[in-house]
Amino acid sequence: TRRTLLKGSAATATAFAVGAGFAARAPNAAASVPVLKAQFADIRIAADGITPKVMSYARGDTAATGMPPVLRMTRGQPFSTRLLNALDEPTTVHWHGLRIPNAMDGVPELTQPYVYPGDSFDYAFTPPDAGTFWYHPHCNTLTQMGHGLTGMIVVENPDDPVFDAEIVLNLRDWRLGAGGAFIAPFKPRDAARGGTYGTVRTANWQQEPRYDAPAGGLVRVRIAATDVTRIYTLALDGSPATIIALDANPLDTPIPLDRLDLSPGQRVDLVIRMPDSEGAAVTLRNVRGSTPFTIATFRATGTSLKRALGDVRPLPPNPLAEADLSKATRIPLDFTATAEHAPAPSLCGTLGYTFWAINKVPWPGDTPDPVAPLADLKLGKSYVLQVANRTPHAHPIHLHGMSFRILNSNKRTFLPPPTDTILLLPDERAELGLVADNIGDWVLHCHIIEHQKTGMTGYFRTV
Ligand code: C2O
Numbered sequence: 001t002r003r004t005l006l007k008g009s010a011a012t013a014t015a016f017a018v019g020a021g022f023a024a025r026a027p028n029a030a031a032s033v034p035v036l037k038a039q040f041a042d043i044r045i046a047a048d049g050i051t052p053k054v055m056s057y058a059r060g061d062t063a064a065t066g067m068p069p070v071l072r073m074t075r076g077q078p079f080s081t082r083l084l085n086a087l088d089e090p091t092t093v094h095w096h097g098l099r100i101p102n103a104m105d106g107v108p109e110l111t112q113p114y115v116y117p118g119d120s121f122d123y124a125f126t127p128p129d130a131g132t133f134w135y136h137p138h139c140n141t142l143t144q145m146g147h148g149l150t151g152m153i154v155v156e157n158p159d160d161p162v163f164d165a166e167i168v169l170n171l172r173d174w175r176l177g178a179g180g181a182f183i184a185p186f187k188p189r190d191a192a193r194g195g196t197y198g199t200v201r202t203a204n205w206q207q208e209p210r211y212d213a214p215a216g217g218l219v220r221v222r223i224a225a226t227d228v229t230r231i232y233t234l235a236l237d238g239s240p241a242t243i244i245a246l247d248a249n250p251l252d253t254p255i256p257l258d259r260l261d262l263s264p265g266q267r268v269d270l271v272i273r274m275p276d277s278e279g280a281a282v283t284l285r286n287v288r289g290s291t292p293f294t295i296a297t298f299r300a301t302g303t304s305l306k307r308a309l310g311d312v313r314p315l316p317p318n319p320l321a322e323a324d325l326s327k328a329t330r331i332p333l334d335f336t337a338t339a340e341h342a343p344a345p346s347l348c349g350t351l352g353y354t355f356w357a358i359n360k361v362p363w364p365g366d367t368p369d370p371v372a373p374l375a376d377l378k379l380g381k382s383y384v385l386q387v388a389n390r391t392p393h394a395h396p397i398h399l400h401g402m403s404f405r406i407l408n409s410n411k412r413t414f415l416p417p418p419t420d421t422i423l424l425l426p427d428e429r430a431e432l433g434l435v436a437d438n439i440g441d442w443v444l445h446c447h448i449i450e451h452q453k454t455g456m457t458g459y460f461r462t463v
């Protein structure tokens, strides 16, 4: 069966990654494909007013009333949805972290056509990995993501241990002014540095939300940093917790949570052991920067279930192919600041500036004529990406379609799970091992969206 196959060898995993189980669908062929409708809605986010023209998604051809729905999928089971564009500009959906066929990856000009206002596009794929992922457009990203289009994905694995509760947290900021209206999405001066921060901080589109959770229970908390700029450092007050997965990939041995950096694009799965006494609170905080803040609070309810964190079994691993480092080809990737080059006009918007480059080439925008690939990769071959951050700013570098292992760094040690997004610290150099097991054009970019949009983007071509 498919499930048995998925538990099998890396070779099986590769077959899944390149698209077994995926059936192409002619547009509008299946009327029953569940709709995901991108649209405007007026929604209260800050206390001082309703924000007009927030962008969100809704399931079905219905009005959006809040944040994008959490999309639930099952590892190894087909998923499909019809993106319906009710915005006033082109859009697409990218499935961040999912190793799915290139035609489903959502990058306009590179992997699919623009989805114009009033048009639709059918996405259909089979997620090969379980874990916490997210989705967002890959067109005019600073505006579309900044105005709301970042949603969570949970890919279930039926073999996962069962927890007493599960809470999904979508962390992001908003650039809102007086009365709750959107203000300019960025300041050029900040785009050339660490990025422009929001003015209102939320989890699940609420400021400091509170959740009830069973006293003495084990709660799985799935967190994604979907903000366009902010790098979080998470800490928990009031009870112990362990990290069971990073960027959807399980830790063989869960480790206690002390402080954890979570940059745009990244996810963490925590297990919190709730306090025994009814009403006791656990606080998730951001402790990075000069003004730490509360993200969310969990309140113990009921009589204690008396669970023990030590009883948490590791999650079953995802089926990733391991790079053969003895045969791997090395690919240097230099991330630099730049100051030349006016960006080409693009249907997916331009910020009007170029501040960054990869291997000296600034991304010209999502034009019909993208630059050459950073490198051509051969299907099934192993590679080591030698990434070097030659800037004084941090860059969360994200690769589409393939996962990699962080082999070493000149600055620190990393937790072992493979990932799709590495936070590169200022002047950090690291080596990333991967198998090119997915055919197509795969974008690599900084997930500080102002950096993505002002040059720090490129792609690999796997043939
Ligand atoms: Cu969240 Cu191009 O990625």
Ligand code: CU
Residues within 6 Å of the ligand: 394, 395, 396, 446, 447, 448, 451, 452, 456
């Ligand atoms: Cu960056």
